[in-house]
Amino acid sequence: MAIIEPRHAAKQLIYERIFRSxxxxxxxxxxxxxxxxxxxxxxxxxxxxxxxxxxFVTREIWNPVxxxxxxxxxxxxxxxxxxxxxxxxxxxxxxxxxxxTELCPPLLKRPIGVGVELxxxxxxxxxxxxxxxxxxxxxxxxVQPWLIRxxxxxxxxxxxxKGPPYGIGILSAGIVLAIMVLPFIAATVRDVFDTVPxxxxxxxxxLGATTWEVIWNVVVPHSRxxxxxxxxxxxxxxxGETMAVTFVIGNAHRISxxxxxxxxxxxxxxxxxxxxxxxDLYTSSLIALGLLLFLITFTVIAAAQAMLARLExxxxxxx
Amino acid sequence: xxxxxLRKIKNGVFLTLSxxxxxxxxxxxxALLWTLVSHGVAGMSSRIFTQMTPPPGxxxxxxxxxxxxxxxxxxxxxxxxxxxxxxxxxxxxxxRNSRLSTAIRFINDILLSAPSIIIGLFxxxxxxxxxxxxxAIAGALALAVLAIPVTLRTTEDxxxxxxxxxxxxxxxxxxxxxxTTLSVLYPAARSxxxxxxxxxxxxxxxxxxxxxxxxxxxxxWSTNLDAPMANLPVVIFQFALSPxxxxxxxxxxGALIITLTILALSISARVLLALLQLERGS
Numbered sequence: 001m002a003i004i005e006p007r008h009a010a011k012q013l014i015y016e017r018i019f020r021s022x023x024x025x026x027x028x029x030x031x032x033x034x035x036x037x038x039x040x041x042x043x044x045x046x047x048x049x050x051x052x053x054x055x056f057v058t059r060e061i062w063n064p065v066x067x068x069x070x071x072x073x074x075x076x077x078x079x080x081x082x083x084x085x086x087x088x089x090x091x092x093x094x095x096x097x098x099x100x101t102e103l104c105p106p107l108l109k110r111p112i113g114v115g116v117e118l119x120x121x122x123x124x125x126x127x128x129x130x131x132x133x134x135x136x137x138x139x140x141x142x143v144q145p146w147l148i149r150x151x152x153x154x155x156x157x158x159x160x161x162k163g164p165p166y167g168i169g170i171l172s173a174g175i176v177l178a179i180m181v182l183p184f185i186a187a188t189v190r191d192v193f194d195t196v197p198x199x200x201x202x203x204x205x206x207l208g209a210t211t212w213e214v215i216w217n218v219v220v221p222h223s224r225x226x227x228x229x230x231x232x233x234x235x236x237x238x239x240g241e242t243m244a245v246t247f248v249i250g251n252a253h254r255i256s257x258x259x260x261x262x263x264x265x266x267x268x269x270x271x272x273x274x275x276x277x278x279x280d281l282y283t284s285s286l287i288a289l290g291l292l293l294f295l296i297t298f299t300v301i302a303a304a305q306a307m308l309a310r311l312e313x314x315x316x317x318x319x
Numbered sequence: 320x321x322x323x324x325l326r327k328i329k330n331g332v333f334l335t336l337s338x339x340x341x342x343x344x345x346x347x348x349x350a351l352l353w354t355l356v357s358h359g360v361a362g363m364s365s366r367i368f369t370q371m372t373p374p375p376g377x378x379x380x381x382x383x384x385x386x387x388x389x390x391x392x393x394x395x396x397x398x399x400x401x402x403x404x405x406x407x408x409x410x411x412x413x414x415r416n417s418r419l420s421t422a423i424r425f426i427n428d429i430l431l432s433a434p435s436i437i438i439g440l441f442x443x444x445x446x447x448x449x450x451x452x453x454x455a456i457a458g459a460l461a462l463a464v465l466a467i468p469v470t471l472r473t474t475e476d477x478x479x480x481x482x483x484x485x486x487x488x489x490x491x492x493x494x495x496x497x498x499t500t501l502s503v504l505y506p507a508a509r510s511x512x513x514x515x516x517x518x519x520x521x522x523x524x525x526x527x528x529x530x531x532x533x534x535x536x537x538x539x540w541s542t543n544l545d546a547p548m549a550n551l552p553v554v555i556f557q558f559a560l561s562p563x564x565x566x567x568x569x570x571x572x573g574a575l576i577i578t579l580t581i582l583a584l585s586i587s588a589r590v591l592l593a594l595l596q597l598e599r600g601s
Contacts, residue, residue, distance in 0.1 A: 012495050019497035023413060026405035027423050030471065033464060034426050037437060040444035095340025103334060104341075112341065114589065119348045121585040123525025125552050126355065126578050129559045129570065134354050179347050186344065210330035233432060240434025242528040243556065267436050267528070274443075274532045290440040297434055305428045 041294055044287035047280055056288060062253035062269075064277070069285035071292060073253045077170060077263040078293070081245060082238040084174025084259070085181055089238075090231055092178075093185030100186075101193040101219075102211055113190070120183035128247035131176035132168070136248055139175070140167030144260055163258045166250065171259040173249040180244055181234040188230030192223040192311065225314075229307035236301040240293060242267035266293045352578075359575025362568035367576075371540055372554055375563045381554065381573050383540045388551040388577075390542075391455055391534060392524045395462025399523075400516055403467040407474025412500055424475075431468040438464050439529030447533060455541075455548035458534025465526060466519040473515025477508040480599075510595045514588045521584040525577055527552035551577055 048056060048069065059070025100113055144165030151161045196219050204214040220227070250262020251272055266289045277283045366380040373379025406423070414420040442461040447453055481504050489499040505512070535547040536554060551573050558570035 012498070016495040016497045019500070020413060023405045023409035026402045027409040027414070027420075029402055030406055030423050030427050030430065030467065033467070034430060036445065037433075037441045040441050041437070044440070044444045092340040092343060095337040096344050098334075098337040099341040103337065112345065115345055115348055117589075118582060118585060119344065119351075121521055121581055122351065122578060123527070123552070123581060125525065125527045125555055126351070126574050129555065129574055130351050130354055132559065133358075134350070182344055182347070210326055212330040212333040213326070215333075236432050240436065242434065242436045243552075246556075247560070267434060270436055270440070271528055271531055275535065287440060287444070290437055293434060294437050297432075297437075298429065301429050301432050302425075304432075305425060309425075 037294065041287060041291040045284060045291040048284035048288040049291075051281060052285075056285070057292070060253070060255055064279070064282050067279065067281050069281070071266070071285075071289055073255050074264050074266040074269045074289055075292065076255045077173075077249065077265040078239055078267070078296075080170055080259070080263075081173045081177055081249070081265055082235060084171065085177035085238045086231070086235055088175065088178035089182045089185055089234060093182050093189055093231075093234070094227075096182070096186035097189035097193055098215055100190050102215065113187075116183045116186050120187065123243075124180060124241055125243040127176055127180050127244040131172065131244060132247040135176060136167040136172055139172055140165045144171075148260070159257045160259045163256070163260050165260060166262060168248045168250045168262060169260050170249070170256075170263045173245045173263075173265070174259075176244050176248055177238045177241055180241060181238050184237060185230055185234040188233060189227055192226030192230060193219055195226065195311070196222045223311070225307050226311040229304045229311065232300055232304035232307070236297050236304060239300065240267060240297045242271050246271045266290075355571070355575045355578055358568075358571035362570075362572035363575070364572075367569075367572055372538055372549060372558075372569070373565065374538070375561070375566065378565060379569070381551065381569060381576075383537065383549040384551045384554040384573065385576070386540075386542075387455065387534070387537070387548040388524065390544075391459045391462055391530070391548065391550060392520060394456070394459035394544075395466055395523050396516065396520055398459065399463030399466030400470045400519060402463075403470025403515075403519070404474045404512060406467070407471040408478065408500060408504075410471070411475045411478035412496060412504070427468050427471050430464075431472060434528075435465055435526050436528035436531075439532055442529065443532045450545075453533065453535035453547045455534050455544045455546065458530045458548065458550065459544075461529040461533045462523040462526060465523050465529065469519040469522055470512075470515045473518065474508075474512055477511030477515070478504055480511065481507045510591050514591045514595075517584050517588040517591070521581045521588070524584075525552060525581050527556055531556075 052059075052069065055070065057071050057075065059068075060072045061068045061070045062073060063069070096116060100109060100116075104112060144161075144167070147161040148163075148165060152158050200218050200222060201214055204218045209217070245265050246268040249264055249268050251264050251268065252262040253264050253269070256263065270286050270289055270293075274283070274286050277286055364380075366378065367382075368380060368385070369382060370378075370380030371383045372381060406427075410420050410424060439461055442457050442464065446457040446460055450457070485503055485507060486499055489503045490496075494502070530550055530553050534550055534553070536557060537547045537549040539549075541548055555570045555573045555577070558566035558573070561567065
């Protein structure tokens with residue numbers, strides 16, 4: 001490189017300023033996007049929020065003809081489908097992570113890990129049509145009749161499995177969601193397990209502990225924060241997932257006591273009705289649903305990120 | 320002795336469950352791919368790439384949807400990735416430890432996992448409502464917003480991996496940071512940044528929800544960015560839920576195309592990253 005002359009240096013300084021401010025602007029833009037998302041949702045939701053006030057989140061009614069809108073059914077659907085998904089996906093994801101870190105032959109470790117990660121890259125609409133055309137018929141013909149026959153009569157939880165087996169509904173949506181978030185949870189938990197220092201595990205084995213005992217008493221306590229963070233990241237995804245759910249939820253704005261009945265979720269209601277919504281109050285109510293979803297997922301994801309960051313700091317300081 | 324047996328049984332039970340969980344996960348992937356391939360190949364024909372989406376009951380292809388998807392994905396990446404790369408550069412080179420950077424990193428991670436339908440509503444509010452109609456450019460902007468967090472994250476991570484000595488050498492020659500970044504850091508982190516771009520393309524090319532109320536859909540061939548444009552995900556959504564057999568077949572064919580594209584992108588991103596690590600190791 002040539003020796004830099006003063007004239008040249010002044011020019012360099014100008015380029016430096018331009019580049020630096022471009023980078024700075026881009027970084028600030030990220031903050032502006034999140035601010036813009038919040039502001040535009042509040043703005044769009046305002047007519048509905050000021051019209052219905054608090055009753056928006058407490059009423060089940062959703063009637064475009066009479067312009068009466070309440071978000072209770074979508075909120076219920078969102079929460080229940082995500083809960084079902086987590087109930088199924090957390091133990092399974094934990095199992096996969098355990099298998100990958102402790103049991104898997106080294107030769108298979110990479111292929112299986114990559115397979116799980118590829119499952120995470122499949123777009124949600126694919127899970128949606130798979131759920132509708134493949135999973136739903138199987139559930140309708142085999143799983144749901146079994147549930148109705150065997151659990152439908154049990155007191156306390158029986159009412160969850162009553163009614164005709166539609167194939168589509170809250171339960172089916174929960175199962176499709178579980179399959180969707182499984183790779184996320186498995187991959188995050190595996191990464192968290194990998195942060196446990198081998199020395200700790202070796203000590204456990206050295207004392208004669210079984211593999212399970214090492215996992216449960218050494219690995220899990222050491223990585224608890226990270227596991228919870230990973231699970232909540234999966235929960236954030238399940239809550240906001242749109243297309244996979246829209247195919248199999250059945251789109252009924254009501255709360256049924258049975259998990260086999262059709263329902264709706266916040267995101268699927270928006271996806272289904274937004275372009276067909278006529279009238280300002282209808283559109284605004286759908287955006288208000290979006291605002292609710294934003295607030296819920298923002299809280300969950302922020303908490304998850306904070307936990308994962310805490311784990312990172314701890315791992316960083318331990319090294 | 321008895322207690323030892325109990326511990327062994329417990330161990331065996333949980334480890335078996337763990338193997339079963341893994342097999343279930345892999346079975347899901349296999350079942351998904353199998354369904355896609357068997358249904359998709361049945362619907363596949365040369366018409367897919369030469370004809371427009373048909374009205375119900377007629378035969379046709381997906382040409383306009385393929386074009387629209389490619390166009391909007393390309394535009395989304397062209398708008399989104401420079402912002403992501405520049406912002407990532409800022410975080411890695413200029414404000415590494417400032418409070419602002421910590422905040423931006425945190426917000427970016429939230430955007431990374433935020434529901435895409437929310438981004439769709441955001442673009443609807445600030446672009447579609449202002450312009451008064453749905454348009455391809457609104458769809459591209461929604462995709463750009465989704466591409467930013469992915470490219471930002473990978474760019475920052477990759478720039479941080481560049482050995483500090485290279486940066487110092489450049490500075491010792493009298494180069495300003497911008498020069499160092501462009502002539503030393505970017506070339507050194509090139510394959511990492513390209514990986515980020517591939518991942519971002521994979522992420523946005525399958526997105527459906529944000530396109531539903533930005534680009535909408537179009538039954539016909541259109542290259543006008545100021546008008547609604549057909550795109551593969553929304554066509555799949557519409558056709559799969561329709562009662563017409565022809566439409567459903569097209570939906571499956573589209574689903575197969577989109578999945579293969581995304582899997583190919585993800586796999587090449589991974590291969591690129593593995594090559595990078597190999598290079599580092601040697």
